[in-house]
Amino acid sequence: MLKKFNIVFMILFIFSIILVGCVSEQTSETIVEADDKIDIVTTFYPLYDFAEKIGGEYVNVQNLVPTGVEPHDWSPKTRDMIQITEADLFIYNGLGFESWIENFFSTLDGDTSVGLVEASLGTEKLGSELEEGHEDEDDHEEEHGVYDPHIWLSPVQAKILAENIKQGLINIDPTHKDDYEERFIELSNQLDELHLKYKEVLENTSRNDFVVSHQAYGYLANEYELTQHSIMGLSPDAEPTIQDYKNISIFIEENNIQYILFEELVSPKLAESLAKELNIETLVLNPLEGLTEDQAKNGDDYFTIMESNLTSLEKALQ
Template sequence: MKKLNVGKNLFILGLISVVLITGCGSKSNNSMVEGKVNVMTTFYPIYEFAQAIGGENANIVNLIPAGIEPHDWTPKSQDILSTSKAQLFLYNGAGLEGWVPDFLKGLNKDSEVKAVEVSQGVDLIESEEDHEHDHGEEGNEEISDPNVEQHHIDPHTWVSPKSALVMAANIKDSFIEVDPENESQYEQRYQELNDKLLALDSKFTTELSNLSKREIVVSHQAFGYLTRDYGLTQHAIMGLSADAEPRAQDIINLANLVQEEGIKYIFFEELVSDRLAKTLAAEADVDTMVLNPVEGLTKEQQQNNENYFTLMEKNLQNLIIALK
């Protein structure tokens, strides 16, 4: 993804900073806790699942702070230093964190951290993407230029509870691998998380199967796994990276689609600008509503103790309203 790539010169400067910090004998990083499995996660859903499974046996540190869109974030030298001291580094993979390969190369040579791509085993969606025209496959349609096809993997695996089940199992296995003595505790907590995800999956399946409409329009192409797994089709204003500007003609074409399909709402997200969603809604004379890709929490959501399950429940209720 465009904004995830770290500039080579900046990355080299970051690595030099790590060397200088280490060589000057800086104080130890307070984020590491002796006697626990120290885990670095790349963004919110992995952090929440790791906390649920790790429990009192783990110290989980999330790299991306509240209110920051993961597509827009890149690591700093201190993040490399901290991760070098951890036992586990959990990242989504599937192209979400384009900075990971260089990041792992930059870790201290004596680091024993185990890097785990938690989306392994998910049936990944391959998308044909550029930035401009309505073009795609069932369950995963988008605006792109038909003359320029670029194949990308859709990284938004966690937005579907079915994929989240696979990711939770991978996280559990990684804990057991680095801390086998506490296997039974990880298994027990994992089972509780697994049961909650199964219940959420069942609710999505039941509630959405009763609705006659199947088409949704979203601000960026983050809902491919959700729409595929529950029999819906998404039409996205922007592509996978949420930073492409569609042409005016694309907005008009989508507005026509909205009217033809009787779509009542355009979905937008809290962590990215709602400008294009509101532009399309005004063009099509419909309302807007939130559909959250659960990439991170806003500061307000954090203060209100929102989590993956409360946000996904709100997503389900908004989908039900929109698809009636």
């Protein structure tokens, strides 16, 4: 009897070891699958937002420029460079927006396996020539190059950025191609709806000219047949000359402009000072180069900010 009991005990013991092994193996595989995400590094907010929306649960996206920081005021540190080279995919805008990018590429090791996506490839580029009256053109072109880089502010052009991101993901992770395609179509439809809403609203305003502090809205203006007039050039920290200031003041008075549109991540003092001098008001028009701390906490994204921009534009163009 004892011998029979021992045999049964041994069979149960061996079976339990096999069972535990199988469970351990499955758990290990589950952990590997959960952690086996595509590591993506982006250079600024819209690329981050689109990469997250298209990549979904298959990606881990890190944005280089911190929340609340204006990208023109930021430059990468050594740790940022390491983060890029260790990623699976690096997404940048191009068109001179990342003034440091060429120097970074020149330091890349030939063995680096990170995939690269220049999101602006294939877009309809606008020249970076400044408005008549601005006198810092040479300094601007040295910083930004010959094109205006703010291409994401047109929902139509933003679709091309999103498509390039989608294709970059498919190139390094073809297994989930169908998922990326499906999410891209959803994002593309949202951009189409946003474009139609902008078109409908802006076709029914009483004026086409708007005044901004930072000349970042060329693509938006071009898309909806508007004209931006800026206090300063494409770089938001550029100082306008006395002649720039005089020219924009004359334009505002002669055209009965009631609002100056300014952005949140740089000081509004110049816009507020001019508005006070001319007895007009200011409104926020976000160039979407980044989110404020409050916007990030509130869960804002590309679409909510663009909706707010449309509200400001509609008011300024009445």
